[in-house]
Amino acid sequence: MDRLTGRSLDLCTGPLSRHGGGMNTKSAYVHGYSPQEARRLGDQADTLAGLLHAGTAYAAGSRVLEVGCGVGAQTVHLARSSPGARIVAIDRSAESLAQAQEYVTAREPWASVEWHIADLHDLPFGVGEFHHVFACFVLEHLPDPGRALAALRRVLRPGGTLTVIEGDHGSVVLHPDSIHAHEVIGHQVRLQAAAGGNALLGRALQPLLSDAGFDQVMVRPRTAYADATRPALVDGLTRKTFIAMVEAVRDQALSTGLTTAADWDRGIADLRLTAEEGGTFHYTFFKAVGVKPLA
């Protein structure tokens, strides 16, 4: 659980430390890369793959950069959707990349994926080297997403596309509703902010990409909703993705004095009710595509 400490609905990337985030780097790192965790992240990504990857398919032969690939949970879907594309996946963590390589090779053995240890702010690629860039749940961890977008824009060729996917915890709708549940979600948001990130970033993608000089910016909400008629989604989305992610910051929320054990447990218990019979859970991801101008 600590693997996801301080992070939001993060299905594809490594721990905060990759991007220089911080307060709990060490524990996140230590617990972050077990094979079990990789499998869990993969399962979560599979749950949402149809929702998030629909519409993303790159032409055969095109060179695609995935930044912050983490354990490869999204890379495998990129490879599946774009079988002829030449994917270059980067992450700051060597362990993460090793896991990603194993994970993707096992599932898409014929995929063309190069793996590089790299920081997205200091990319070891030339100007305009890529036809497309893909970043899923990465910007939400960066203190300055605009700076990151400028770095990505540099390596993109004119006319190439940037695709960014982010969640937004402000879109959570719970039934039964509970102020206590919203409080624990708020603690997650605060901890992520304290680590230099922003769990409410999805709503800001359009101005972010436009301000970073991308053209034809198109943002579409990708809404996930689970109720008792969809038990697999209740399990994969509500329980194993969202609630597990919030639960993961318990120790931090207590040690930093944000809440008490009693209040925390009450909020989590209420959150769990949304995954029971009669409960519902709603969350919106935002998927943005922008084009690097020709001139």
Next chain:
Amino acid sequence: MDRLTGRSLDLCTGPLSRHGGGMNTKSAYVHGYSPQEARRLGDQADTLAGLLHAGTAYAAGSRVLEVGCGVGAQTVHLARSSPGARIVAIDRSAESLAQAQEYVTAREPWASVEWHIADLHDLPFGVGEFHHVFACFVLEHLPDPGRALAALRRVLRPGGTLTVIEGDHGSVVLHPDSIHAHEVIGHQVRLQAAAGGNALLGRALQPLLSDAGFDQVMVRPRTAYADATRPALVDGLTRKTFIAMVEAVRDQALSTGLTTAADWDRGIADLRLTAEEGGTFHYTFFKAVGVKPLA
């Protein structure tokens, strides 16, 4: 503006008085039925028609009951999507129905629509008279939606479908975010609750329909999102639908002591920023379909 007093994103129905709601029945009624207001509701419905009506098409010859048709803003889309269906539209308000008839006849002159003044709790129809029932932004105004669903179930034939569409103000995501804007939205929610309704009903549709004895209940979010790249949607959704609806309860919010003029105006000003360059607005509607069991 007073037309929408005490109501949520209500694009198809008449004032609260229809269903026995109440604190501001009179003013809502007086100002509710001008031709301008009907046109505005129609424009709003047109903005969202693709989003809300997609997937709803009834077979030629089928008998379809629309409850709470109001000024016909949704009726016209029902008729368009199901050209051969025999639609029966009811509303408690004679004025509303007269407007609806004029509105729909002008736009879909060949549509088969019967108009009845009726309360959905006391329907002048026999058991199983309808193949399908459609209710858009109606349950949110009722103190007991379960009772209403039982009444609708009665007139539906076994195997027939019920379609319910509701918004949920808890799904609002604003950029730039503002506690003041959320406060004015909260006042709208409180006033609707005081009138016996529920502006947070969308999230509860699945358990509501299931508990009311509908089978194969399927709820899908229909998310509306507007940013500067879609000026028509910013205007139709953010400004003319959502902000206008919230602004409409200003007098009530002040007269009931929920807020001060300064706080109100500050919240509205912040809400308007979401419709400016760099702003974004997100709202989720919930569309539920259930089937009346065969036995």
